[in-house]
Amino acid sequence: MAKETKIRNMEEFASASGLSRPTVSKYFNDPHSVRASTRERIEKALQEYDYRPNIYAVNQNRKLTKNIGVVVPYLADPFFAELARNVEQRCIDAGFRPTLYSAHGDPALEVEILESLRLLKPAGVLMAPLGRGSDRRAVEKFCADVPTVLFDSDIPDLGLGFIGSDNAQFARLIVDYLSRTGEPPCFFEMKKPVNPNANKRRQGYIAAVEALGLTPNVVSVDGEGWSFEQIGREGGAKALAEGAFSTRSVLCSNDRLAIGFLAACYEADLSVGMKDSDAIRVSGMDDHPFSRFTCPPLTTIAQDYDSISRYAVEALFHVIEGADTKRSRALFEGRLIMRQSA
Amino acid sequence: MAKETKIRNMEEFASASGLSRPTVSKYFNDPHSVRASTRERIEKALQEYDYRPNIYAVNQNRKLTKNIGVVVPYLADPFFAELARNVEQRCIDAGFRPTLYSAHGDPALEVEILESLRLLKPAGVLMAPLGRGSDRRAVEKFCADVPTVLFDSDIPDLGLGFIGSDNAQFARLIVDYLSRTGEPPCFFEMKKPVNPNANKRRQGYIAAVEALGLTPNVVSVDGEGWSFEQIGREGGAKALAEGAFSTRSVLCSNDRLAIGFLAACYEADLSVGMKDSDAIRVSGMDDHPFSRFTCPPLTTIAQDYDSISRYAVEALFHVIEGADTKRSRALFEGRLIMRQSA
DNA sequence: TGAAAAACTTATCGCGCGTAAATTTTTGAT
DNA sequence: ATCAAAAATTTACGCGCGATAAGTTTTTCA
Numbered sequence: 001m002a003k004e005t006k007i008r009n010m011e012e013f014a015s016a017s018g019l020s021r022p023t024v025s026k027y028f029n030d031p032h033s034v035r036a037s038t039r040e041r042i043e044k045a046l047q048e049y050d051y052r053p054n055i056y057a058v059n060q061n062r063k064l065t066k067n068i069g070v071v072v073p074y075l076a077d078p079f080f081a082e083l084a085r086n087v088e089q090r091c092i093d094a095g096f097r098p099t100l101y102s103a104h105g106d107p108a109l110e111v112e113i114l115e116s117l118r119l120l121k122p123a124g125v126l127m128a129p130l131g132r133g134s135d136r137r138a139v140e141k142f143c144a145d146v147p148t149v150l151f152d153s154d155i156p157d158l159g160l161g162f163i164g165s166d167n168a169q170f171a172r173l174i175v176d177y178l179s180r181t182g183e184p185p186c187f188f189e190m191k192k193p194v195n196p197n198a199n200k201r202r203q204g205y206i207a208a209v210e211a212l213g214l215t216p217n218v219v220s221v222d223g224e225g226w227s228f229e230q231i232g233r234e235g236g237a238k239a240l241a242e243g244a245f246s247t248r249s250v251l252c253s254n255d256r257l258a259i260g261f262l263a264a265c266y267e268a269d270l271s272v273g274m275k276d277s278d279a280i281r282v283s284g285m286d287d288h289p290f291s292r293f294t295c296p297p298l299t300t301i302a303q304d305y306d307s308i309s310r311y312a313v314e315a316l317f318h319v320i321e322g323a324d325t326k327r328s329r330a331l332f333e334g335r336l337i338m339r340q341s342a
Numbered sequence: 343m344a345k346e347t348k349i350r351n352m353e354e355f356a357s358a359s360g361l362s363r364p365t366v367s368k369y370f371n372d373p374h375s376v377r378a379s380t381r382e383r384i385e386k387a388l389q390e391y392d393y394r395p396n397i398y399a400v401n402q403n404r405k406l407t408k409n410i411g412v413v414v415p416y417l418a419d420p421f422f423a424e425l426a427r428n429v430e431q432r433c434i435d436a437g438f439r440p441t442l443y444s445a446h447g448d449p450a451l452e453v454e455i456l457e458s459l460r461l462l463k464p465a466g467v468l469m470a471p472l473g474r475g476s477d478r479r480a481v482e483k484f485c486a487d488v489p490t491v492l493f494d495s496d497i498p499d500l501g502l503g504f505i506g507s508d509n510a511q512f513a514r515l516i517v518d519y520l521s522r523t524g525e526p527p528c529f530f531e532m533k534k535p536v537n538p539n540a541n542k543r544r545q546g547y548i549a550a551v552e553a554l555g556l557t558p559n560v561v562s563v564d565g566e567g568w569s570f571e572q573i574g575r576e577g578g579a580k581a582l583a584e585g586a587f588s589t590r591s592v593l594c595s596n597d598r599l600a601i602g603f604l605a606a607c608y609e610a611d612l613s614v615g616m617k618d619s620d621a622i623r624v625s626g627m628d629d630h631p632f633s634r635f636t637c638p639p640l641t642t643i644a645q646d647y648d649s650i651s652r653y654a655v656e657a658l659f660h661v662i663e664g665a666d667t668k669r670s671r672a673l674f675e676g677r678l679i680m681r682q683s684a
Numbered sequence: 685t686g687a688a689a690a691a692c693t694t695a696t697c698g699c700g701c702g703t704a705a706a707t708t709t710t711t712g713a714t
Numbered sequence: 715a716t717c718a719a720a721a722a723t724t725t726a727c728g729c730g731c732g733a734t735a736a737g738t739t740t741t742t743c744a
Contacts, residue, residue, distance in 0.1 A: 009700055020724055025702065035710090035722065055461050057700035060398035061729055076423040076631060085418065085446055097458070100442055104427055116439070119397050229635045259635050266637035289418060293571045293601050295608035295637040351730055362693050367732065377691060377741085399730035402699055690741065699732085708723065714716080 007051040017045035028053050059121065068096045068316070069117045069125040069146075071110070073153070073194075074226045075102035077256065078289040079303075080128065083152065086309035087126055094317060096123065105194075105226040107133040114142040124316045127159070128152035131195025147319045149328075151312040153195040160319045161328035163312040167197050170285050170301045170334045171204030171251075175212070177336055178249050181274065182281060184214050186245045188261060189253035190231055191220040198253050201285065205251060217246040232260020233267075240268050249281040249342065255291045255300055258284030262294055262341070272296055272341050281342035285334070297339035304332040349393040359387035370395050401463065410440045410658070411459045411467040411488075413452070415495070415536075416568045417444035419598065420631040421645075422470065425494065428651035429468055436659060438465065447536075447568040449475040456484040466658045469501070470494035473537025489661045491670075493654040495537040502661045503670035505654040509539050512627050512643045512676045513546030513593075517554070519678055520591050523616065524623060526556050527684075528587045530603060531595035532573055533562040540595050543627065547593060559588040574602020575609075582610050591623040591684065597633045597642055600626030604636055604683070614638055614683050623684035627676070639681035646674040 007013045014021040018041060027034050027042050034042070045051075059065045068091045072080040084100055091098040101117070103110035110130050117125060124147040129139065131153045140158055142148065148159040178185045187205045189198055202218060209216040221235025232252065239245065252258035262282055265272050270279040273296050284291060287302035315328045349355045352370075356363040360383060368375050369384050376384070387393075401407045410433045414422040426442055433440040443459070445452035452472050459467060466489040471481065473495040482500055484490065490501040520527045529547045531540055544560060551558040563577025574594065581587065594600035604624055607614050612621040615638050626633060629644035657670045 011700080021701080022703080022725085023723055026722090029702085033722095038722075052461055054402065054700055056398045056402040056463075057729095058702080060396065060402060060700085060731090061702040063702090075417065076420045076427065078418045078420060078423075081418040081420075081423060081444075085444070100444075102423075102427070102442075119394055121398075229632070233635065259632070262637060263635045263639070290571070290601070290632060293575065293605045295604060297605070353730085363731085364694090364733085365692060368692095371732085380691080396730055399699095400732080402701090402730085403732040405732095685744100687744095688742085690739105692737105692739070694737075695735085697733085699730105702729085703727090704725105705727105706723105706725070708721105710721065711719085713718100 007049045010053060013045065013049060013051040016049060017041050064123050065121050066096050067120050067122040068098045069101065069120065069122045070098050071101045071103065071113055071125065071127040073103050073128055073130040074105045079286055082289060083305060083309060086305055087313060090309060090313040103130055105130065107135055111135050111138045114138060118142065118145060122146060124148065124320050126151060126312055126316055129155055133194060147316065149312055149316040149319065151308060153197060161315040163308055163315060163330050165303050165308065166331040166333050167200035168204035168207065171201050172208040173334060173336050174251060174283055174285065174301055175205060175208035178251065178281065178283065178342060179212055183247040183249045184209055184212065185249040185251035185283065186217040186219055186247055188219050188236065188250050188257065190257070191222055192224055193253065194226060201253050219244045228254065228256035229260035232257035233263040236261040236264030237267060240264060248279065252282065252284045255284035255286040255288035255298060258282055258298055259290065259294055274340065274342055283342040287337050292339065296341045299339045299342040300337050301334035302337050303334055307332045349391045352395060355387065355391060355393040358391060359383050406465050407463050408438050409462050409464040410438045411443065411462065411464045412440050413443045413445065413455055413467065413469040415445050415470055415472040416447050421628055424631060425647060425651060428647055429655060432651060432655040445472055447472065449477055453477050453480045456480060460484065460487060464488060466490065466662050468493060468654055468658055471497055475536060489658065491654055491658040491661065493650060495539060503657040505650055505657060505672050507645050507650065508673040508675050509542035510546035510549065513543050514550040515676060515678050516593060516625055516627065516643055517547060517550035520593065520623065520625065520684060521554055525589040525591045526551055526554065527591040527593035527625065528559040528561055528589055530561050530578065530592050530599065532599070533564055534566055535595065536568060543595055561586045570596065570598035571602035574599035575605040578603035578606030579609060582606060590621065594624065594626045597626035597628040597630035597640060600624055600640055601632065601636055616682065616684055625684040629679050634681065638683045641681045641684040642679050643676035644679050645676055649674045
């Protein structure tokens with residue numbers, strides 16, 4: 001369908017469609033800002049010639065680009081990959097160009113990403129920070145220049161909003177379930193968790209157990225970084241060997257830790273499940289994409305991916321459109337996913 | 343450290359450092375193209391003022407940008423996340439700006455990515471195609487305009503090179519091992535695999551088994567898309583129920599399928615492992631990041647991430663520098679990872 | 685010490701587009 | 715049909731930088 005004559009710029013395309021360049025420019029900024037008859041002429045010309053505006057020239061002159069930066073802490077975790085996919089799609093639907101970055105667990109890389117993101121002059125940024133490892137000062141400086149909404153992991157008072165999960169509710173939900181159907185759970189976590197969610201979950205666990213008039217039992221294991229499964233397996237093996245768990249029910253701080261802990265149970269020849277003959281019950285939190293395929297399938301709390309991504313994007317767009325000024329904040333409840341592990 | 347006076351453009355930065363703009367421009371294109379003393383003056387000025395060239399203005403005028411597109415088929419698979427991380431880091435080290443895109447298993451999205459990538463005028467693109475689902479015509483058209491190197495999954499004769507794994511060798515390696523240590527394996531796969539690697543693996547399996555004077559047994563199950571674990575579990579349960587496997591050893595076409603198959607074995611109450619008391623041995627291919635945490639840990643073939651990413655990037659840079667013309671092609675051998683599942 | 689080579693400066697153009705201000709066309713109520 | 719207001723369009727200018735030519739200064743090295 002495309003004609004021989006190559007269109008080199010908007011000028012040529014404008015004359016090819018019998019209009020002036022600024023009119024065509026207006027069209028590309030907002031197709032509905034030109035008269036219907038004009039719009040039809042342009043779109044007819046677009047069929048014949050496959051012209052697209054040069055994004056570099058466009059972005060050089062526009063005060064605000066249509067770029068959205070999406071930053072996640074660790075893309076090798078499918079949880080973040082899924083979250084990022086959700087968020088990206090919503091940005092595209094809203095007519096923006098999302099670009100995905102992963103800090104790969106490295107604080108220095110996170111700072112580099114912000115620096116290179118600044119050069120892109122994005123309309124806004126959706127950032128799931130590393131958490132404890134994040135360079136607060138660097139993030140703060142970035143947020144001062146670029147409209148940024150945090151998600152998944154909060155850095156208090158930073159950015160224009162935070163959207164995440166109600167970790168205390170997560171803990172209540174599963175503690176109640178586990179206590180109702182058997183022994184109350186012990187809590188299994190990393191001693192130095194990478195992000196604040198882990199702390200909120202521990203506090204939620206303790207509060208929920210105490211609310212039932214029981215005594216909490218928190219088992220914290222060594223290990224740093226983002227190799228949660230590894231840490232869960234090694235720490236789990238050690239804790240099991242030491243008899244650290246006061247009950248036969250273990251609530252892991254997150255699913256990846258639980259996956260590692262399941263491996264430790266397997267190695268220790270402990271059958272996992274909710275039957276009387278089973279040695280231990282194991283549960284996690286997050287509804288990690290792989291948790292339904294563990295042996296046994298993992299009982300967990302599902303994060304509300306959909307609401308989190310939707311609200312995060314909406315919050316950002318509110319800010320971009322200059323609607324709000326006060327920092328928004330929303331926490332979403334989780335849903336109990338009952339599987340065979342507990 | 344940064345001074346009060348904000349630098350707005352290269353002109354101002356040049357005079358602030360006591361040089362002319364063209365000289366500063368030369369520096370940013372290649373720091374070693376200016377005299378050492380000049381370089382020092384610029385770098386000293388860079389310490390005081392945090393000026394960076396406007397990338398939109400730069401890319402508008404440069405014939406070739408420093409952008410590299412990285413396209414993977416399914417980012418929720420940690421295997422691709424890891425591969426992408428490798429590739430990205432190498433691009434950064436070479437002074438380029440990689441941007442990561444995932445087709446999320448969707449052929450239409452893959453085409454969209456290529457179209458939006460074309461607007462970025464990248465110096466080159468590293469692409470792991472969807473495979474069977476890829477729009478050959480669209481990819482071909484893209485490759486004609488942008489230097490592209492394929493990796494992981496080949497589309498014959500497309501792009502300027504392909505870097506991947508020697509799937510036949512993968513199959514030989516593990517068939518020999520499994521046959522040597524017990525019954526020869528059956529081959530478990532999807533009837534309609536998403537990419538050509540699966541076919542190469544099946545062929546390699548058949549050839550390897552026949553070379554041992556044995557009879558191959560291929561079990562192909564229904565299911566489309568990228569939910570391999572799901573397909574492995576459902577197809578595996580069905581195949582096990584039907585007694586489709588002629589031996590007590592199963593080689594899965596890839597680790598994700600194997601993870602699903604392990605779940606099916608668990609549900610069927612079949613103990614997996616290499617002990618005499620175990621009912622079945624299961625193995626996979628890829629050394630998926632999670633395969634060491636399955637129950638039992640999965641015996642598999644490790645892809646040579648490092649070599650694949652290194653060669654893919656190198657091949658692309660050769661092309662960018664205008665060195666080669668002929669399509670390069672390299673296949674890397676896998677390494678047997680012996681774990682407890684087989 | 686001096687000439688060639690290298691590096692730098694000045695001057696100018698062009699890239700492809702956004703955008704304010706000026707002008708034209710269209711709309712809608714009389 | 716008329717005319718002012720609203721909408722659409724055109725004119726004119728600027729964005730920040732790459733690239734190049736011609737002239738000037740600095741460095742290199744015999």
